[in-house]
Amino acid sequence: MVFDQDGRIVSVAQREHRQIFPRPGWVEHDAAEIWDAVQGVVAEAVTGSGIDFGQLVALGITNQRETTVLWDRHTGRPVANAIVWQDTRTDALVRSLAGHEQLFRERAGLPLATYFAGPKIRWLLDETPGLRERAERGDVLFGTVDSWLIWGLTGRHVTDVTNASRTMLMNVRTLSWDDELLAALGVPRAMLPEIRPSAEVYGTTGDGVPVAAALGDQQAALFGQTCFGPGETKSTYGSGSFLLMNTGTEPVSSKHGLLTTVGYQIGDAPATYALEGSIAVTGSLVQWLRDNLGLISSAAEIETLAGTVEDNGGCYFVPAFSGLFAPHWRSDARGVIAGLTGFVTKGHIARAVLEATAWQTREVVDAMNADAGLALTSLRADGGMTANNLLMQILADVLAVPVVRPMVSETTCLGAAYAAGLATGYWPDTDSLRANWHKAAEWRPKIGQDVRDREYRNWRKAIDRSLDWSTP
């Protein structure tokens, strides 16, 4: 996407790359294919905007986090398919690391989970003959996708600090690779990229365009939403949902099931931290209603169906399809629909589906407020589900704060562009970016506290009923 100085979209190009599923639980990408696609869309977006590369001020990168690429330093070719963040092949490996759980929590700010990059590197080193030796000599390099793309664009082996904060290898306070974490995971330092700020000129492309920013997707959305002040929170509603709260220049350790992560770092300025609440199933529950139950024929129709009833009719839907993520982290949970009676219709179930997204958000917001000692005053929502007015109203109702949709919903790309523009002086400071942020819509709470409290109690009862279902 190409943006102008007012933060408006000038042109868009997109291309899908393959999702590779070699076995149940395994998810891979072909890093070479991603590189080809990126070159294609960059050229297409520039052509489509009617400008030439010389007029591009800077290039910023945003990427799916945690996905792990290993490549040969000399040939530049990947040594295996990239292991994607959803991949759970490292399950047994992660369980074997249980003795280090406290170390990872304290140093990396992360719980032990297959989600992060470190265990994926370890798996590749263990399973590929000869790879560990090559990695120790520095002949094989590791990077998340930001790092892989910067290598291709500039020839430098660097990563941005937000992506590094998702590896379980970086000390979240010093922002450098941590020897104890490396030892615990058995990852040689020689293969790791240099950790750099999210916004600085990493190098230039062959066309002379500065490559000036990289941010993990959720951090980029935080940046694109201009959540630059402590307590400012964004929530992105896709198939899952990710809430990030800016906690300022000190990392906050979560006591309530959230992740401590780096929000961004601009040049030499101190890093800004964030607490992250990850919800596995929100929008994908609507898709499930469409694809598996056939109650609706398009995702948007959930609002129409839910609008046929006044309330949930006493029915609650906990979509713990693969356990519960933040703040519960219960892998033994499975989905339940609670409170069914003969009165309940598909309209009530549709409503319960939307409420499930709102209540899961509420649980994460409560955890954030408790961890940060700050009370959320408004929620900046983005992503595809913000088109659903009923969901946005329910969110405002259950959170008891206004919910605001910004003018540009592509906040991840915008955030990367903003960071690159800051690094190159296209924008002077974050205040000038705030001036580009405009409210497109706002929903205010409308229900009473008594109703809110009663519904929250019922939701928690439904959560209780989802637990202790799946046994390993």
Add this chain to the structure above:
Amino acid sequence: MGVGETIQSVERAAGILRLLASGPRELGVAELARAMGLPKGTLHGILRTLVHVGFVEQDAATGRYRLGGTLLHLGSSYLDVNVLRTRSLNWADALAGRSRESVWIGTAHEGGVLVVHHVFRPDDSMQVLQVGTLLPAHATALGKVLMAYDPYGDPGAAFHAPSAPEPAAAPAPEPAAGPGTASATAAGTPSLAALGAAAGGEPAAEGVLAAFTPRTLTSADDLAKELELVRGRGWAYDVEELVEGEVSIAAPIRDARGVTVGAIGVRGAVERLAEAGEPNITIVSYVRDAARAITRDLSR
């Protein structure tokens, strides 16, 4: 019945429907019989059946036939307003960004224009979401577009505005309005609060459209002429016809078959949106670009 065989009466019914859809607005049985090369008696039976299922209507005064509302609903497969909003979201945002005005998407509903999407004017002033509000059709650009391109035929008929003006700006019923949006008009922006007051104030006389300002088109003839202009031009505007000091500009959103399923437009101060009573042509081009982009998207 073997594979490949067809039922003659169904084919004839389809032929009648095709004629009614393509020819002049209403056809008599003699015209239909001539066009189909069939005896009138044969046609009567088929027409009676088609009227019975609601696919064809017979005009009580002339005895001529036209397509029925049931069939039109079936044919336009009723684009869900929430789907329309979802498909329009990015384009509406882009229009608000380019025009620096508030953006509105409306559909025809109970004689008025139901606001199904609203993007705030990007100036960070206090604004209240108006999704679910019902606007008067004859005094807004959105309404004029929807009437001019009404797939149901008679301009204005679907809106029954000429003789029975709707109480304007009443909260719309479900399903389009969420639980929180139905009462949005109570605390509306200054302009829409004023609109609400105007709508509640002056009940119009029989055969006269409700007047909101001195510039509101209040005669059915004037409105019909205006809609003819809209059809010729491909877009509509209102200059201070609903609210003093405000202009709206709108263009049609069409589905894959070319049926107008909604309208998108901007609303703002007359100083910004018009010069000497004529709408700003740059803003018009932005509105038409957005409408075309959504139309393209819906046809995919």
